[in-house]
Amino acid sequence: MTRRLAQAGYVALAVDLLSRQGGSSAVGSDQVPGALGNTPPEQFVADFKSGWRYLQGQPFAQADRVGMVGFCFGGGVTWQMATQMPELLAAVPFYGPHPAVEAVPNIQAAVLAIYAGTTSASIRASHPSKRPCSRTARFMKK
Numbered sequence: 030m031t032r033r034l035a036q037a038g039y040v041a042l043a044v045d046l047l048s049r050q051g052g053s054s055a056v057g058s059d060q061v062p063g064a065l066g067n068t069p070p071e072q073f074v075a076d077f078k079s080g081w082r083y084l085q086g087q088p089f090a091q092a093d094r095v096g097m098v099g100f101c102f103g104g105g106v107t108w109q110m111a112t113q114m115p116e117l118l119a120a121v122p123f124y125g126p127h128p129a130v131e132a133v134p135n136i137q138a139a140v141l142a143i144y145a146g147t148t149s150a151s152i153r154a155s156h157p158s159k160r161p162c163s164r165t166a167r168f169m170k171k
Contacts, residue, residue: 031043040091047064048076049076077114095118097110098121099123099125103125112132120136124144
């Protein structure tokens with residue numbers, strides 16, 4: 030995804046959420062899910078904010094125009110960032126767990142959440158609780 034965004038002319042940054050443990054390749058592909066699951070979510074937020082601060086110092090980046098895309102686990106991290114980073118202008122989580130209902134009003138970004146064909150009971154069950162909190166989002170069934 031990062032490569033596709035860069036090829037389309039955007040500045041794109043992929044943060045390795047396991048860089049503090051030596052990186053995903055050092056952890057090993059079989060161990061990545063467990064390592065991510067044992068990492069405090071606050072660390073993900075801190076690491077993405079650090080990446081954003083890095084981009085702010087780059088002359089080729091418009092770091093005041095930042096968006097985030099995440100798939101599956103990264104979709105959940107995208108939701109976390111949307112609730113904790115008011116500078117985020119756009120968030121596109123593909124699947125992934127939703128934020129707590131109490132955190133939804135903190136979202137300043139435009140959000141396009143993609144859950145087409147989701148069969149996960151936990152994802153489906155959370156949709157109704159988000160509807161009253163949303164100003165413009167619509168959860169659609171295929």
